[in-house]
Each structure stands twice: as C-alpha cells, then as structure tokens.
Amino acid sequence: HAKKTGKGQYHFYTRDLNQVVQDRFVLESALQRAIEHNELTVVYQPKTDAAGRVRGFEALVRWNSAGQGLVTPDRFIPLAEETGQILAIGEQVLYAACRTAASWPLVDGQALGIAVNLSARQLKEPGLLAMIADALAVSGLPPDCLELEITESMIMGDVEHTIRVLKSIKALGVRIAVDDFGTGYSSLSYLQRLPIDTLKIDRSFVSGCDRGGKAMAIPHAIIFLGKTLNLHIVAEGVETEGERDVLAISGCNEFQGYFFARPMQHAAVDEYLRSILN
Ligand code: C2E
Ligand code: MG
Ligand code: MG
Ligand code: MG
Numbered sequence: 001h002a003k004k005t006g007k008g009q010y011h012f013y014t015r016d017l018n019q020v021v022q023d024r025f026v027l028e029s030a031l032q033r034a035i036e037h038n039e040l041t042v043v044y045q046p047k048t049d050a051a052g053r054v055r056g057f058e059a060l061v062r063w064n065s066a067g068q069g070l071v072t073p074d075r076f077i078p079l080a081e082e083t084g085q086i087l088a089i090g091e092q093v094l095y096a097a098c099r100t101a102a103s104w105p106l107v108d109g110q111a112l113g114i115a116v117n118l119s120a121r122q123l124k125e126p127g128l129l130a131m132i133a134d135a136l137a138v139s140g141l142p143p144d145c146l147e148l149e150i151t152e153s154m155i156m157g158d159v160e161h162t163i164r165v166l167k168s169i170k171a172l173g174v175r176i177a178v179d180d181f182g183t184g185y186s187s188l189s190y191l192q193r194l195p196i197d198t199l200k201i202d203r204s205f206v207s208g209c210d211r212g213g214k215a216m217a218i219p220h221a222i223i224f225l226g227k228t229l230n231l232h233i234v235a236e237g238v239e240t241e242g243e244r245d246v247l248a249i250s251g252c253n254e255f256q257g258y259f260f261a262r263p264m265q266h267a268a269v270d271e272y273l274r275s276i277l278n
Contacts, residue, residue, distance in 0.1 A: 031076055077119070132148075205222070
C-alpha cells in the first residue's frame with residue numbers, strides 16, 4: 001500500500017507513524033508518573049431504583065493531570081491495557097472504591113453498593129482473587145456490597161478459565177455484572193453458565209429508547225432475558241425522564257445516567273448523601 005502511493009507519500013506516512021509512536025511513549029511515561037504520584041482519582045456515579053432512591057454507585061477512574069485537568073478513561077485505559085499499567089490502576093481504583101464505599105451511611109437501612117470495572121488483563125492475573133479479598137478485608141466493606149463489572153469480550157477469550165475465576169470471586173460473596181451488555185459478541189449460552197448477578201444495558205440501546213417504534217426492542221429483550229435468568233438489570237446512560245419511564249415500565253431494576261447525576265468526586269458524594277438523607 002505504501003509503495004503504491006509513491007515516495008513522498010511513503011515518507012509522509014512513516015513520519016506520521018513515528019509521531020504516533022512518540023505520542024504513545026509520552027503518554028505512557030506520563031501515565032507511569034501519574035500512577036506513582038497518586039494523580040489517579042476515582043469519581044462515583046449514583047445508581048438509583050425506579051423510585052429514584054440511590055442504591056449504589058459505579059467507580060470510574062480519572063487522571064487528575066496537572067496540565068490537562070481531569071482526563072477521562074477513554075484517553076488512557078486502552079493504552080494502559082496494552083502496557084499492563086492497567087494492573088496498577090485497577091488495584092488503586094479497587095482499594096480506593098472499597099475504602100470510600102465502606103465509609104458511606106446506610107440508606108433505608110441498607111448498605112450502598114459499589115461497582116468497579118475490571119479489565120481483561122486483571123482477569124488473567126493469578127493474584128486477582130487475593131487482591132479482592134485483601135481490599136475487602138482492609139476496608140471492612142461487606143463482600144456483597146462490591147460488584148465487579150466485566151464485558152462480554154472478556155468472557156470470550158478463555159471461557160473455562162473465566163468461569164473458574166468468576167466462580168472463585170463469587171465464592172468471596174462479591175457480585176458480578178456484565179457491562180455494556182448487547183454490544184459484545186458473547187454467545188447467549190454463556191449467560192447460563194457464568195455466575196453473574198447483573199446485566200447492564202449498554203448506553204447505545206438506552207439512548208432514545210423512548211422515541212417509540214422499535215427503539216425499546218433491544219432493552220425490552222435484555223430485560224426479559226435477564227428476568228428469566230433471575231438477573232438484576234441496570235440501564236446505563238439514562239439521560240431523560242422519558243427513557244427512565246419506559247425502562248421502568250419494562251421492569252428495569254436500576255438506572256444510572258446524567259438524568260440522575262453525573263459522576264462526582266468523593267467529597268461531593270458525601271454531600272449528595274447528606275442531602276438525600278435529610
Ligand atoms: P462504563 O463502565 O460503561 O462506564 C459508563 C460510562 O458512561 C462512564 O464514562 C460514565 O461517565 C458515562 N456515562 C454515565 N452516564 C452517562 C450519560 O447519561 N450519558 C453519557 N453520554 N455518558 C454517561 P467514563 O467514566 O468516561 O468511562 C468510560 C469507560 O472507561 C467505562 O465505561 C469503562 O469501560 C472504562 N473505565 C472507567 N473506569 C475504569 C476503571 O477503573 N477500570 C477499568 N478497567 N475501566 C474503567
Ligand atoms: Mg462499567
Ligand atoms: Mg457500561
Ligand atoms: Mg457503556
């Protein structure tokens with residue numbers, strides 16, 4: 001391909017590629033410093049029931065960069081997965097999330113849940129189970145308050161291994177959710193074999209699901225499937241009251257999205273909880 005485009009083009013292309021490699025290296029080094037200097041922080045987005053009562057939060061990592069402010073994960077998680085830095089990041093997020101969640105008050109007599117995203121790299125780590133057990137032990141968080149989110153693509157790699165790992169995590173009392181459900185390529189038959197508790201309907205199906213016609217077809221099918229398998233259903237990316245309403249009528253259990261609240265920093269969560277408990 002490069003030959004066909006001629007000498008000048010080829011030269012341009014390689015220079016472009018060098019730039020990409022260099023940008024990656026700069027980002028990787030900066031991320032390494034961020035990991036070592038605690039520039040990574042965790043924000044928390046509420047998940048509510050149909051009545052609007054908060055049931056828990058999802059922990060979402062942010063890079064609090066001196067130069068760039070709060071950098072969102074799509075800018076560095078894919079790179080961190082390639083370099084393996086996701087292991088250190090995932091560890092920091094898990095400990096911070098468990099510690100924070102353990103400090104929250106009861107709501108309606110119940111402890112709030114905390115959902116933490118896992119990456120494929122973490123599932124392959126032999127030390128994962130011990131790390132989860134330790135994060136629970138040092139924070140004092142009840143295991144059933146912790147829910148780990150995996151994606152469908154993580155199931156597909158080595159299915160038997162994934163099932164073993166997830167079963168050992170479940171044995172700790174921790175819950176498992178399938179995130180972004182409906183966007184991956186996992187076979188539906190795995191839903192029966194995996195020890196999962198929750199399906200999170202991907203935002204792409206939630207967005208505009210109240211506009212009529214076929215817009216609710218997929219959310220409705222996911223909710224129906226989930227109910228049949230005795231799973232808890234969470235809709236992510238709920239931005240309007242209309243979306244919330246049609247999903248609630250369809251039987252969706254929990255809702256997460258800008259309609260309710262944006263992800264917020266630890267101190268803002270405390271403020272938020274104080275305001276709803278008064
Ligand atoms: P996710 O786990 O599916 O998280 C939901 C994403 O949707 C979050 O983006 C959240 O801020 C955003 N969101 C929530 N409500 C709305 C809404 O109403 N409208 C719109 N447009 N967006 C909404 P965020 O925080 O940028 O995270 C993006 C992805 O990065 C996450 O998707 C997750 O896959 C990954 N991620 C975040 N934190 C971690 C982490 O600690 N570890 C790992 N491995 N991945 C993480
Ligand atoms: Mg998630
Ligand atoms: Mg999601
Ligand atoms: Mg998503």
